[in-house]
Amino acid sequence: MIKVLKSGVQLTIQDFGRVGLRHLGVSKAGSLDPYAQTIANRLLNNNDNEAVLEITLGLCDLLFNCDTVISLYGADFKATLDGKPIYPGWTYAIKNKQILSFATGRAGLRAYLAVKGGIKSTELMGSRSTDLNACFGGLHGRALAMGDEIPITPYQQEFIKVGAMSLPQRKLIRLHPSPHVHLLGELLLNTFASTVFKISTNSNRMGVRLENNKNSLVHSHSLPSLGVSPGSIQLPPNGVPIVLLNDGQTTGGYPLLGTVIEADLHQFAQFRPLDTVEFEYVTFEQAAKAKQKIDGHLHQLSIALKNNLYK
């Protein structure tokens, strides 16, 4: 069991989220950076979908009430284990009663903490992810708070320390084309693709708002509601685009500027308010290639880990 001594900005239990329930209005939830979750789990020889902790901006303290092994991945929040620094991308043995503390960092917004065997909170509708809007999943259907006890399985066997490199960060996000070209017009879409946006402070796990100084994206169109998903970029009439993320709702009536390609969506887990971001439209072939590149990276990691862990 892990006891939360201090929860920080937003500390949640997440896995890959819920699939197959969008027609009922149930959002995906799940790790905003699924690749970070995957790598953190693979470092421990866990299944990719084991539940992990998603740590927003650090500032949390966790007390382990059993032995285990952990891995850290994602943003560097200057973590310490009983005062001794530990680093993202590595595994660490934990002894009963040790305290893991996160300060905060200069870059990135979210870190992922995996434990050997995964977090064992109750599974609901095929997932342990916390749905913060509908208030179910995770522990008590909410972000973790001081005093919460996170169930894990003790692990006392030996392990070999391993590490993994970070995936590259991007500021130029690749997009699939808009289905609403005729409604919005080529001019507006070109303007969108040539604008440098700032990440709004009014962003969260539901969506990231994109601020710009121009008002050239303002419009007066509305649409009958249609299905939307993480990666859909909505354009409300006020001209401030919203990149929907995992907690976003399942249907919406704003025109779409396009959809972030699968290989780039995880970048939004790490953008901070005031970071800048730009967009470029790509072909389906380019999107597929970008996905293959990440899959290849993950595959190589698995091979390297197998060679290290079982030689």
Add this chain to the structure above:
Amino acid sequence: MKPTPHIYALTNSSLLLDASHLDAKDRLSIQKKIWALTSHCKSTDEFNDLVPGMNSLTLYLKSDKHLNKWVQALPTLWNDIKSSTFKGQHHLIKTTYKGEDINYVANYHNLSADEVISIHSKTKYHVLFLGFQPGFAYLHGLDQKLHTPRRDEPRIQVPKGSVAIGAAQTGIYPADTPGGWHIIGHTDISLFDASQKQPCLIQPGDTLEFVPIAVAGATHD
């Protein structure tokens, strides 16, 4: 030439079938075809999610290998599919019509509260699609006599089970949530329960009607 829906590949593994331009005056007939198409696609087991919107369907494929096949197939399927091939379940929603705003709605339309109840409960509503929050059904069929502009100031908390009217729509709140609709009644029926394997009572394409009941325990007016 028969009017056809627009088909867009949204990503390498998702598609949008947009039929919202076909007949804006008869949304229900179009939506019945959407439900029939959804049901057909579901039977192929090639999709993770099939999400009806208003006269549209977003299809999320399990594998991007099948994208082109479905881009090709959907227009023909749309023309061939019969809306009668799909039949939803019918639900009776027992409702106590004692909502905070029922008198406001009645006064707004120059009706008595009883007339509001009678008009609201005599209609068979169709569940067009769900969204906004888990289990929230967008219903078709609210009598024009009850169309009421939303509240100027949304309530910070509309209680779970509230039956409400907002503009041309009526609906039931599956959970406590902020909301700007007028509350006319309340039901104890659970629309969404995350702990159940089938978490939602109501599915797209179902029908429902509201059945007025007296307040539990009340013996007379």
